[in-house]
Amino acid sequence: MEPMIAFTDVRLTLGDRLILKDVSFEVQPGETRVVLGGSGSGKTTLLRLVLGLYRPDRGSILVAGQDITGLPERDLFQVRQQMAMVFQDAALFDSLSVRENVGYRLWEQGLLSDEEIEQKALESLKFVGLDDILDKMPAELSGGMRKRVGIARALASGAKTLLYDEPTAGLDPINTCLIGRLILRLKAMGVTQVVVTHDLETAYRVADRMILVVKGRLAFDGTPDELRRCERPEVRQFLDPGSLPSEWKPLPNRDDITGEPVSVSRRDS
Amino acid sequence: MPTSFNLAAKLFNVVLIVQEFTLLCAQTVAGLVRPPWYLREIMLQLDRIGVGSLFIVMLTGLFTGMVLALQGAVQLEPYGATMYVSRLISESVVRELGPVLAALMIAGRVGTGIASEIASMQVTEQIDAFRAEGTDPIKKLATTRLAACLLMIPVLTVITNCIAILGGWLVARLYLAIDSYFYWTWAFEAIQMDDIVQGLVKPLIFGFIIAMVSCYAGFSTKGGTAGVGVSTTQSMVYSSILILASDFFITKFFMAFA
Ligand SMILES: Nc1ncnc2c1ncn2[C@@H]1O[C@H](COP(=O)(O)OP(=O)(O)OP(=O)(O)O)[C@@H](O)[C@H]1O
Numbered sequence: 055m056e057p058m059i060a061f062t063d064v065r066l067t068l069g070d071r072l073i074l075k076d077v078s079f080e081v082q083p084g085e086t087r088v089v090l091g092g093s094g095s096g097k098t099t100l101l102r103l104v105l106g107l108y109r110p111d112r113g114s115i116l117v118a119g120q121d122i123t124g125l126p127e128r129d130l131f132q133v134r135q136q137m138a139m140v141f142q143d144a145a146l147f148d149s150l151s152v153r154e155n156v157g158y159r160l161w162e163q164g165l166l167s168d169e170e171i172e173q174k175a176l177e178s179l180k181f182v183g184l185d186d187i188l189d190k191m192p193a194e195l196s197g198g199m200r201k202r203v204g205i206a207r208a209l210a211s212g213a214k215t216l217l218y219d220e221p222t223a224g225l226d227p228i229n230t231c232l233i234g235r236l237i238l239r240l241k242a243m244g245v246t247q248v249v250v251t252h253d254l255e256t257a258y259r260v261a262d263r264m265i266l267v268v269k270g271r272l273a274f275d276g277t278p279d280e281l282r283r284c285e286r287p288e289v290r291q292f293l294d295p296g297s298l299p300s301e302w303k304p305l306p307n308r309d310d311i312t313g314e315p316v317s318v319s320r321r322d323s
Numbered sequence: 324m325p326t327s328f329n330l331a332a333k334l335f336n337v338v339l340i341v342q343e344f345t346l347l348c349a350q351t352v353a354g355l356v357r358p359p360w361y362l363r364e365i366m367l368q369l370d371r372i373g374v375g376s377l378f379i380v381m382l383t384g385l386f387t388g389m390v391l392a393l394q395g396a397v398q399l400e401p402y403g404a405t406m407y408v409s410r411l412i413s414e415s416v417v418r419e420l421g422p423v424l425a426a427l428m429i430a431g432r433v434g435t436g437i438a439s440e441i442a443s444m445q446v447t448e449q450i451d452a453f454r455a456e457g458t459d460p461i462k463k464l465a466t467t468r469l470a471a472c473l474l475m476i477p478v479l480t481v482i483t484n485c486i487a488i489l490g491g492w493l494v495a496r497l498y499l500a501i502d503s504y505f506y507w508t509w510a511f512e513a514i515q516m517d518d519i520v521q522g523l524v525k526p527l528i529f530g531f532i533i534a535m536v537s538c539y540a541g542f543s544t545k546g547g548t549a550g551v552g553v554s555t556t557q558s559m560v561y562s563s564i565l566i567l568a569s570d571f572f573i574t575k576f577f578m579a580f581a
């Protein structure tokens with residue numbers, strides 16, 4: 055089967071910094087792919103490349119068999135409509151109400167009646183437990199609510215490929231669980247999903263396959279079981295922070311701090 | 324680092340900005356002729372730009388006309404021509420002061436608004452969210468604002484002109500004892516066809532400048548919230564400079580062909 059998303063030797067520099075190097079992986083249709091990685095490792099950048107928001111310096115990115123790296127912006131708009139993205143900070147449209155945000159794409163496409171769009175928006179908001187805030191503006195919402203409205207917006211678009219940038223970051227355990235279940239449910243419906251997350255528990259629960267990004271390189275590509283068993287130091291370091299180098303000692307207690315300046319322990323001490 | 328290198332880098336930067344700006348202008352204008360047109364957004368902008376600026380351009384016009392009457396009377400007095408002050412007012416207002424002052428006020432009110440709005444959308448990834456939704460942010464944000472500016476700024480300028488001439492009349496009546504009939508006759512007599520053309524071409528060009536400079540400042544925002552402030556200031560500074568500079572060249576152009 056043709057992969058839904060295929061990266062081949064992708065390399066990206068922003069400004070004069072090399073952000074991603076030699077990244078290759080595939081996401082099959084219907085697969086839920088989890089992207090793990092430390093802060094600043096390049097996960098968000100990876101998702102942006104899938105949407106064509108950045109163009110790689112080298113390598114190719116195929117979306118549903120079409121190479122998007124050379125496409126002009128105008129044709130990219132077509133490609134992007136097959137996908138939907140949940141941004142890390144939600145990126146809700148400030149000037150639009152929650153209802154208008156969630157129904158935005160359907161509204162723009164103009165294929166459905168206002169009632170049908172309303173219905174879809176309400177349905178997606180129910181999915182994330184927020185069907186009572188239709189007429190609020192984004193500025194009136196809490197961080198977690200904004201995030202969930204962002205997820206609802208992606209759901210309502212009806213896209214067959216969903217990209218999530220840390221969908222559970224900043225959510226309480228109940229909502230985290232809710233989002234996890236939502237991803238599983240969409241997976242059962244055959245939706246292709248790419249989930250960037252720090253949350254290992256959710257990751258193991260929803261993933262078909264996982265990749266781990268370390269400093270812009272893929273350090274791992276395989277199933278959750280393979281990841282658990284992987285012995286590569288980069289992978290172990292990410293999975294159990296207990297194995298961090300010894301310089302990572304707890305800070306001294308407040309009571310321990312006397313008049314003396316606190317000396318920071320170094321590797322050689 | 325040697326200064327010559329710095330200078331070269333700066334020059335290169337300017338070339339880059341001009342290139343980007345030109346590209347944005349081309350894309351924005353192209354958006355005017357290709358659907359979708361986002362009529363609802365255009366209506367919203369017309370309201371914000373037009374109705375929102377009405378009060379300040381009226382005040383600007385009023386006081387400009389009033390002060391012109393006072394100053395004009397002083398200038399004309401030695402020649403015993405004080406009663407022709409309306410001629411001086413209407414000519415200078417229609418050709419120069421109306422378009423330029425209205426444009427500067429609108430650059431301050433509307434231009435900075437456009438720049439800061441787009442800038443904050445840029446730093447909160449809303450622009451990218453538009454792209455991700457399959458919407459062209461240039462069409463959605465820049466083209467609609469350009470259309471609204473091109474439609475509204477000439478209208479606002481005509482209003483400014485009328486109020487300015489009216490303000491002059493107030494002063495002429497109250498302080499200069501000029502006959503109303505005489506004032507209005509000379510006010511209209513003074514305006515020629517090419518004044519009207521000039522008075523309408525200028526606001527169109529100024530409207531283009533305000534919309535495009537503000538949109539460019541917004542879209543090119545970098546560096547988080549601090550960048551929003553920088554872009555807002557830049558939109559005001561550069562659109563004012565471009566308005567004044569282009570005013571000179573338009574005037575020159577009209578003089579050459581009049
Ligand atoms: N516009 C940019 N210009 C230059 N460097 C950038 C830009 N955007 C991101 N970077 C850099 O690229 C690297 C990867 O950023 P990215 O946002 O992809 O990280 P991330 O893995 O999503 O991190 P987090 O988990 O904290 O969200 C970072 O080191 C960041 O400093």
Ligand SMILES: [Mg+2]
Binds near residue numbers: 098
């Ligand atoms: Mg990120």
